[in-house]
Amino acid sequence: xxxxxxxxxxxxxxxxxxxxxxxxxxxxxxxxxxxxxxxxxxxxxxxxxxxxxxxxxxxxxxxxxxxxxxxxxxxxxxxxxxxxxxxxxxxxxxxxxxxxxxxxxxxxxxxxxxxxxxxxxxxxxxxxxxxxxxxxxxxxxxxxxxxxxxxxxxxxxxxxxxxxxxxxxxxxxxxxxxxxxxxxxxxxxxxxxxxxxxxxxxxxxxxxxxxxxxxxxxxxxxxxxxxxxxxxxxxxxxxxxxxxxxxxxxxxxxxxxxxxxxxxxxxxxxxxxxxxxxxxxxxxxxxxxxxxxxxxxxxxxxxxxxxxxxxxxxxxxxxxxxxxxxxxxxxxxxxxxxxxxxxxxxxxxxxxxxxxxxxxxxxxxxxxxxxxxxxxxxxxxxxxxxxxxxxxxxxxxxxxxxxxxxxxxxxxxxxxxxxxxxxxxxxxxxxxxxxxxxxxxxxxxxxxxxxxxxxxxxxx
Ligand SMILES: Cc1cc2nc3c(=O)[nH]c(=O)nc-3n(C[C@H](O)[C@H](O)[C@H](O)COP(=O)(O)OP(=O)(O)OC[C@H]3O[C@@H](n4cnc5c(N)ncnc54)[C@H](O)[C@@H]3O)c2cc1C
Numbered sequence: 001x002x003x004x005x006x007x008x009x010x011x012x013x014x015x016x017x018x019x020x021x022x023x024x025x026x027x028x029x030x031x032x033x034x035x036x037x038x039x040x041x042x043x044x045x046x047x048x049x050x051x052x053x054x055x056x057x058x059x060x061x062x063x064x065x066x067x068x069x070x071x072x073x074x075x076x077x078x079x080x081x082x083x084x085x086x087x088x089x090x091x092x093x094x095x096x097x098x099x100x101x102x103x104x105x106x107x108x109x110x111x112x113x114x115x116x117x118x119x120x121x122x123x124x125x126x127x128x129x130x131x132x133x134x135x136x137x138x139x140x141x142x143x144x145x146x147x148x149x150x151x152x153x154x155x156x157x158x159x160x161x162x163x164x165x166x167x168x169x170x171x172x173x174x175x176x177x178x179x180x181x182x183x184x185x186x187x188x189x190x191x192x193x194x195x196x197x198x199x200x201x202x203x204x205x206x207x208x209x210x211x212x213x214x215x216x217x218x219x220x221x222x223x224x225x226x227x228x229x230x231x232x233x234x235x236x237x238x239x240x241x242x243x244x245x246x247x248x249x250x251x252x253x254x255x256x257x258x259x260x261x262x263x264x265x266x267x268x269x270x271x272x273x274x275x276x277x278x279x280x281x282x283x284x285x286x287x288x289x290x291x292x293x294x295x296x297x298x299x300x301x302x303x304x305x306x307x308x309x310x311x312x313x314x315x316x317x318x319x320x321x322x323x324x325x326x327x328x329x330x331x332x333x334x335x336x337x338x339x340x341x342x343x344x345x346x347x348x349x350x351x352x353x354x355x356x357x358x359x360x361x362x363x364x365x366x367x368x369x370x371x372x373x374x375x376x377x378x379x380x381x382x383x384x385x386x387x388x389x390x391x392x393x394x395x396x397x398x399x400x401x402x403x404x405x406x407x408x409x410x411x412x413x414x415x416x417x418x419x420x421x422x423x424x425x426x427x428x429x430x431x432x433x434x435x436x437x438x439x440x441x442x443x444x445x446x447x448x449x450x451x452x453x454x455x456x457x458x459x460x
Contacts, residue, residue, distance in 0.1 A: 011209030012037025015325025017162035024169035025061040038177040049336040050150040057343040072153035073268040075248040078134035084256040092440030096148040097130030106449040113448040189320040208323040217323035224314040232310035239274035243297035281395040316370040379408040387441040419445030
């Protein structure tokens with residue numbers, strides 16, 4: 001066991017700078033942190049919608065919210081508006097709030113299902129403050145009740161903001177492109193990075209934030225990749241920014257199209273857009289035509305193609321290297337979960353950090369938790385595609401009829417038959433999220449918990 005003192009983060013995208021900010025803050029004075037980034041390679045440049053866990057992360061490392069929002073042209077987000085997912089013409093909001101009240105007799109969906117049988121026709125979301133605020137274009141920061149919110153921000157400006165935050169904490173930034181990675185001959189541990197400039201950087205512990213390529217975790221350590229494309233066949237995105245056309249909505253839009261879907265992320269000064277699609281079913285021409293014809297403002301530059309493979313690295317921590325961000329795997333941006341997974345990975349790493357040396361028990365625990373997190377988020381995202389009645393194209397026929405993971409199959413069946421939802425303690429999406437998406441896409445429970453019948457009809 002070698003004491004860890006020098007940490008090297010490779011990559012200066014959102015993942016790299018989040019890692020620098022968090023490790024720089026929490027282990028200030030205990031670790032030397034260097035971040036290496038290459039201006040010539042650049043960053044993926046997308047990733048502008050977040051979920052409420054971001055607020056907690058900012059609080060943990062001491063990022064002032066108002067300052068961050070000013071510097072990154074950020075807006076508030078209360079949820080995601082899904083259009084055309086269950087069927088063309090339908091829409092619903094997956095909001096960040098609690099739907100209804102928790103009651104000892106059962107969760108709110110049971111009461112809603114009973115009320116529906118009694119002829120009460122209010123949509124499920126009507127019982128959620130954040131849902132109604134998002135729908136009617138209202139927002140406030142208040143203490144009672146608390147509104148759960150997240151942010152839309154400019155990814156480039158966010159990385160820049162985190163850079164100055166991290167440098168003030170003593171993180172050293174180095175610019176340059178890694179040409180060769182040197183490993184220890186006995187252990188295979190990453191030892192030294194040789195840059196094209198001739199400079200070399202040595203470290204005890206490396207964080208791979210090099211994006212999809214996974215320079216250390218894959219190209220050097222050959223960790224392997226678990227491919228989930230048979231469940232999540234979208235593998236391409238065409239992204240473009242457009243001019244602002246009006247006040248920002250307090251939600252991200254996710255509009256389903258024939259062979260994928262389109263995001264719309266409003267910032268203070270412009271709008272981020274992109275079409276996510278499966279190249280198995282459609283080409284770039286379709287994506288470009290669809291993207292441009294659904295912009296609500298003038299496009300600000302030519303669309304940029306990003307290709308990806310949904311899945312995850314078989315290990316997130318291998319030898320003396322942890323992968324964070326796109327180097328650790330990629331799920332659809334449909335529920336804005338990637339940046340969250342960077343921050344949750346960081347919290348995991350901060351807790352298990354091998355200050356006294358790398359022990360297999362720490363590595364195994366990190367990998368176990370990372371796997372469980374990715375699998376449960378994967379299931380939630382597959383649900384959006386699978387729980388559809390759309391049959392207008394081969395793409396929708398495929399996702400509607402494909403076999404899904406057993407864990408997801410069980411959850412959908414349980415909900416359909418009984419309205420019940422059993423979740424693992426660490427799952428990111430809770431009953432509020434699952435029920436809003438299930439009901440929003442037309443999966444309504446056939447039965448509800450009978451104890452709900454104890455409530456008098458007049459009370460509904
Ligand atoms: C289409 C799409 C939409 C997305 N939307 C969302 C969203 O709405 N919400 C969300 O949470 N997430 C989203 N994501 C994910 C999000 O963009 C990423 O999680 C986030 O940007 C982190 O990226 P990264 O830092 O891992 O990689 P990158 O941004 O790719 O950064 C890689 C870094 O590594 C450096 N590098 C690479 N090779 C070398 C080398 N040889 N030497 C030196 N440096 C090197 C690069 O210079 C760069 O600094 C989206 C992703 C895609 C593809």
